[in-house]
Amino acid sequence: MQSHAGETSYICNVCGSEFAHKNNLKVHTRIHTGEKPYSCKICGAAFSQNGTLKNHTRTHTGERPYSCKLCGATFTMNSSLQYHMQKHSGQKPHSCHICGAAFTMNCGLKTHMLKHSGVKPYACKICDAAFLRKATLQKHLRVHSGDRPYLCTVCNASFSMNSTLKNHMRKHTGEKPYACKLCNAAFPLKSSLKYHVQKHRGEKPFICEVCGFAFAMNSDLRTHIRTHTGEKPYSCTVCGSEFSQNANLKTHMKTHTKEKPFTCKDCNATFGHNSSLKNHARIHSGEKPYACNLCSAAFSMNSTLKYHMKKHSGEKPFICQVCGSAFTLNSSLNIHMRIHTGEKPYACKVCSSAFTQNSSLKKHMQIHTRNAT
Numbered sequence: 001m002q003s004h005a006g007e008t009s010y011i012c013n014v015c016g017s018e019f020a021h022k023n024n025l026k027v028h029t030r031i032h033t034g035e036k037p038y039s040c041k042i043c044g045a046a047f048s049q050n051g052t053l054k055n056h057t058r059t060h061t062g063e064r065p066y067s068c069k070l071c072g073a074t075f076t077m078n079s080s081l082q083y084h085m086q087k088h089s090g091q092k093p094h095s096c097h098i099c100g101a102a103f104t105m106n107c108g109l110k111t112h113m114l115k116h117s118g119v120k121p122y123a124c125k126i127c128d129a130a131f132l133r134k135a136t137l138q139k140h141l142r143v144h145s146g147d148r149p150y151l152c153t154v155c156n157a158s159f160s161m162n163s164t165l166k167n168h169m170r171k172h173t174g175e176k177p178y179a180c181k182l183c184n185a186a187f188p189l190k191s192s193l194k195y196h197v198q199k200h201r202g203e204k205p206f207i208c209e210v211c212g213f214a215f216a217m218n219s220d221l222r223t224h225i226r227t228h229t230g231e232k233p234y235s236c237t238v239c240g241s242e243f244s245q246n247a248n249l250k251t252h253m254k255t256h257t258k259e260k261p262f263t264c265k266d267c268n269a270t271f272g273h274n275s276s277l278k279n280h281a282r283i284h285s286g287e288k289p290y291a292c293n294l295c296s297a298a299f300s301m302n303s304t305l306k307y308h309m310k311k312h313s314g315e316k317p318f319i320c321q322v323c324g325s326a327f328t329l330n331s332s333l334n335i336h337m338r339i340h341t342g343e344k345p346y347a348c349k350v351c352s353s354a355f356t357q358n359s360s361l362k363k364h365m366q367i368h369t370r371n372a373t
Contacts, residue, residue: 043149059150059162155261171274191217211317227318227330241345 204214
């Protein structure tokens with residue numbers, strides 16, 4: 001403790017930081033000791049300050065006491081509201097002296113400056129990953145721990161990040177806040193809008209070095225590369241099936257759960273995905289919004305149009321690494337590979353027959369239904 005002109009200051013013995021109040025020094029010291037005396041009764045997360053625990057608890061309760069008077073948006077923390085208000089004003093008082101980028105908050109500028117320095121001060125102790133922000137490291141650690149503290153109140157799905165939960169909730173609400181300025185399309189995710197705009201512009205900056213295919217998004221390129229490498233990083237915990245895309249795994253999991261939450265209003269058919277319901281609804285409406293620009297053909301699904309376009313180009317980008325056969329669709333290559341592996345995943349429940357394709361199983365089942373009559 002030191003006194004300057006009648007003012008008392010409390011100094012940290014570790015880093016020399018000064019504080020006007022003893023309690024502030026006590027809280028600061030926990031940065032060095034790692035002490036986190038305040039624990040969440042719901043998920044066990046621990047914090048160095050009681051205020052931080054209160055903010056965290058709101059992620060479980062859904063309480064958002066801070067509301068914007070201009071647009072009605074609500075927030076769990078006052079600091080988040082203050083940050084949001086600067087978006088309305090357009091004010092960005094904190095500028096980078098290197099590249100001129102401007103930020104609404106000083107913490108945003110500080111994080112940005114680390115990009116210029118190349119410093120990533122928050123390192124994962126389990127793997128080699130390092131991050132610019134402590135919050136990003138904390139999210140990353142959930143990959144290792146499997147912690148998914150954010151729960152959907154509608155379907156009980158759980159997520160490792162609150163932002164992912166917010167995106168998920170739009171499936172239930174139908175909210176699509178990101179609108180295209182070039183057409184009437186709207187999207188639940190900002191990334192989906194960005195991808196859509198690139199289609200208008202015809203931009204495909206990400207190119208496959210193996211086959212020359214170009215993509216609008218880097219994520220699409222990474223997924224495509226797996227068709228060449230054969231990598232299938234997403235595996236089913238029930239049957240062991242492996243997939244190149246997480247979305248395909250999620251679709252597959254519904255074959256085990258039999259979950260079909262989306263119902264057709266015309267015929268009561270049920271579907272595992274809202275997109276499948278939309279495609280199905282076109283059977284009733286007769287709508288075929290995807291038109292070929294080379295001939296007069298039109299299709300109810302974009303995937304069917306893409307397949308059709310490859311007939312015009314003669315393109316067969318999916319090549320068997322065993323025998324060299326080439327295919328228009330990756331799914332056709334996957335079916336073909338079963339000739340080499342001997343895999344027959346579609347088994348008859350009546351007899352011991354098994355098949356490489358679901359269509360062959362359906363044809364086979366007709367034998368049993370005829371015999372039954």
